[in-house]
Amino acid sequence: MKTRYRESTLFLYALGTSLLAFVASSVESLIFPSLINGILGFALGSKKIPQKLLVVLLILNAWGAFINGLYFHNTGEEVISIQALTIKRGAVESFLIVTLRFFLIAGSTLIMLGLANVRDLIRSLERDLRIPSGIAFSIAYAFRLFPLLSKDLSEIRIARKERGSTSVVLSPKHLRSILLPMLNISYERAVWGGISAELRGLRLRKISKRESPGLGDLIILSALALQWIISFYL
Amino acid sequence: MRAARFTSIDLALLAVAGVISGVIFTAAWTIYNVSEVLAGPVGARIISYGLWFMGAPLAASLLKKPLSAFLGEFLGALVETLIAPAGGITNVIYGFAQGLASELGYLVFKYRRWDILSGALAGALAGIPAVGLDARLFGVIGTPLEMSLWVIAACVSGAIYGAVVSAAALNLRK
Numbered sequence: 001m002k003t004r005y006r007e008s009t010l011f012l013y014a015l016g017t018s019l020l021a022f023v024a025s026s027v028e029s030l031i032f033p034s035l036i037n038g039i040l041g042f043a044l045g046s047k048k049i050p051q052k053l054l055v056v057l058l059i060l061n062a063w064g065a066f067i068n069g070l071y072f073h074n075t076g077e078e079v080i081s082i083q084a085l086t087i088k089r090g091a092v093e094s095f096l097i098v099t100l101r102f103f104l105i106a107g108s109t110l111i112m113l114g115l116a117n118v119r120d121l122i123r124s125l126e127r128d129l130r131i132p133s134g135i136a137f138s139i140a141y142a143f144r145l146f147p148l149l150s151k152d153l154s155e156i157r158i159a160r161k162e163r164g165s166t167s168v169v170l171s172p173k174h175l176r177s178i179l180l181p182m183l184n185i186s187y188e189r190a191v192w193g194g195i196s197a198e199l200r201g202l203r204l205r206k207i208s209k210r211e212s213p214g215l216g217d218l219i220i221l222s223a224l225a226l227q228w229i230i231s232f233y234l
Numbered sequence: 235m236r237a238a239r240f241t242s243i244d245l246a247l248l249a250v251a252g253v254i255s256g257v258i259f260t261a262a263w264t265i266y267n268v269s270e271v272l273a274g275p276v277g278a279r280i281i282s283y284g285l286w287f288m289g290a291p292l293a294a295s296l297l298k299k300p301l302s303a304f305l306g307e308f309l310g311a312l313v314e315t316l317i318a319p320a321g322g323i324t325n326v327i328y329g330f331a332q333g334l335a336s337e338l339g340y341l342v343f344k345y346r347r348w349d350i351l352s353g354a355l356a357g358a359l360a361g362i363p364a365v366g367l368d369a370r371l372f373g374v375i376g377t378p379l380e381m382s383l384w385v386i387a388a389c390v391s392g393a394i395y396g397a398v399v400s401a402a403a404l405n406l407r408k
Contacts, residue, residue, distance in 0.1 A: 015323050022324070023267065060263070067270065067271070068372065094373050097373060098373060101371065101372070113316070118316050134240055135309070138309055141245070145253045146253055147251060175398060182254065187247070187296070194247070198242040199244075202245075
């Protein structure tokens with residue numbers, strides 16, 4: 001048995017753990033999978049996504065969870081009181097649950113992104129999970145467009161600055177004025193990209209054979225099953 | 235009703251809608267967090283939620299085909315997941331549910347209208363599953379009055395941004 005894993009198995013793993021985050025609703029059931037996925041995910045993901053961004057995301061999410069907990073669940077016995085602010089048990093529990101869910105969801109996604117590159121992931125989704133080839137083409141093409149669109153956006157911003165307009169989107173009207181030129185350029189690019197794909201025989205393209213699962217897939221899926229069991233039965 | 239048959243050009247346009255929406259969805263996280271502190275839960279929903287519903291009206295206005303709204307929203311969510319893991323794979327779940335709700339906005343007109351009105355309706359309908367999923371995942375559950383206000387705020391925001399993006403897509407040089 002091969003030890004290699006299919007990228008689509010990582011996608012299933014991330015989907016399975018995210019569903020676990022939806023279903024589990026107590027600190028006890030979330031703590032084990034959240035810590036495992038969070039620590040592993042942030043360690044693996046920092047290779048591909050800047051560590052600063054991950055820390056900012058973590059702080060923003062923790063802050064949002066704290067505000068939500070304070071606003072919606074500040075009930076029960078008093079835990080701490082700072083001048084006029086009284087934090088109760090319900091707020092602390094809610095903060096912990098939401099933060100642990102974030103750890104679980106972001107961690108499992110980072111594991112997927114850390115162990116697979118996007119191109120291989122899309123190919124594997126098409127080959128192993130049989131997502132429609134048109135959708136796979138759209139996702140792959142979207143990632144090819146990504147650097148071009150960032151370049152377009154920076155040029156639009158420069159043009160706006162030179163005309164004395166703000167480069168930051170402050171209202172739906174601003175958004176429209178940035179979207180319109182981006183869409184104009186992208187529309188033309190997409191038309192010719194589509195014609196080119198058709199001429200190169202997109203419809204005749206054969207999907208490669210489904211790969212048989214390896215030992216790596218078995219380990220990943222077992223880890224997923226184990227986390228569900230630990231969360232609900234232990 | 236026309237059958238949804240996508241040409242290569244449609245698929246490329248879907249990719250454009252997906253990547254633009256994905257970038258907007260990623261930026262919406264920061265806008266939401268800042269606006270929640272400044273404008274509270276209702277204000278934050280009005281300011282930011284519609285940004286997460288723009289994929290559907292954008293794709294539908296570009297393609298004008300059944301299922302394009304669903305695919306635009308879903309693809310945007312998938313791109314968002316792959317470029318920044320703020321919401322992780324749950325983005326895909328949100329994208330799936332919001333895409334289906336937005337698709338209804340075009341289905342009620344029997345896929346005959348692809349204008350600003352249908353775009354606004356598609357954006358507004360996506361607000362309902364979004365607030366429902368927030369309640370399940372992030373425990374954002376208030377009193378019935380608060381919940382109603384959040385749904386209305388999300389729908390209003392969706393309608394505004396849906397109308398804006400539809401207007402932009404309909405004014406393209408073609």
